[in-house]
Amino acid sequence: MSTIRHLVSIKDLTNEEFEILVERAEYFKKIFKSNDSNEFQKNHLKLLGRTIALIFTKRSTRTRISTEGAATFFGAQPMFLGREDIQLGVNESLYDSAKVISSMVSCIFARVNVHDDILQLCKYSSVPIINSLCDTYHPLQAICDMLTIKEHLDYTKNKLKLAWVGDSNNVINDMAIACLKLGIDTAIATPPGVEMDDGIITAGQEICAANGSKLLVTHDSVEACTGANILVTDTFVSMGEEYAKEAKLKQFKGFQIDENLAKHADPNYKFMHCLPRHQEEVSNEVFYGEHSIVFDEAENRLYAAMAVIDIFVNENGKFEHVKKQA
Known part of the structure; x- marks a missing residue:
């Protein structure tokens, strides 16, 4: 079983991996702005029928819009889970929540209060966790x-x-x-x-x-x-x-x-x-x-989210695949 790559902070990436992420965001911006229907359809099929969860214990404007937009671009259904929607770490442990949610989705974007919540989700999730903000890091x-x-x-x-x-x-x-x-x-x-x-x-x-x-x-x-x-x-x-x-x-x-x-x-x-x-x-x-x-x-938050989904979900965290494509 291959190791799951999560995005917790920029310092966890090599210099080359980070450069690839920025270049990938630039690439998807060009596609999005081109309105090329063939490119849209090709990318839309990548996660068609899948779900991407957005666990947000803190309110948001840009992070929510960009993440939902990026998920939709790849054909996935974004599912917003606010603090009033699920029992993350309240009546249900982070372990239980991570196990259940990750079994039904392809990726989890988590916007939480404390950094340890991100680490716990990474530890127990069976799909990539994308740190969408915690009290220590904001990689997107x-x-x-x-x-x-x-x-x-x-x-x-x-x-x-x-x-x-x-x-x-x-x-x-x-x-x-x-x-x-x-x-x-x-x-x-x-x-x-x-x-x-x-x-x-x-x-x-x-x-x-x-x-x-x-x-x-x-x-x-x-x-x-x-x-x-x-x-x-x-x-x-x-x-x-x-x-x-x-x-x-x-x-x-x-x-x-x-x-x-x-x-x-x-x-x-x-x-x-x-x-x-x-x-x-x-x-x-x-x-x-x-x-x-x-x-x-x-605006570029949208393309950053696209790049992250493409590399960490579509390519299973294998940056070398993206490098070869480029």
């Missing part, structure tokens, strides 16, 4: 972000620097590793008292030692943004942290990406945000300005 966002950067600034031809200004969270954990794997220098600025995960820093430093990328972790937002080609931020108050909103906003005062901070970046910088966005994170002038590519970024 990293795939779509790298596709967006490739489209606008082409990291294959240009040496780039990405600056993150904001919290230490699941988005930057995967984004930092993704950037470094692709040779994009990464600078992370968090407020004093907010530190990056030691495991992410260690993994990032190992990648830098192997391919010459640079990783800077600082509490100085100007230092991080100086000369940056891409500026990125995210919510300061994550889902489930609403109780600490007042304290968090006080801690993050001065970390909004506005035109004054953006002046330190490259003149042709691009601004990214995974959404939803709040005013304290980025000014209207930057978010809706000429440098912003946030809506291209949001």
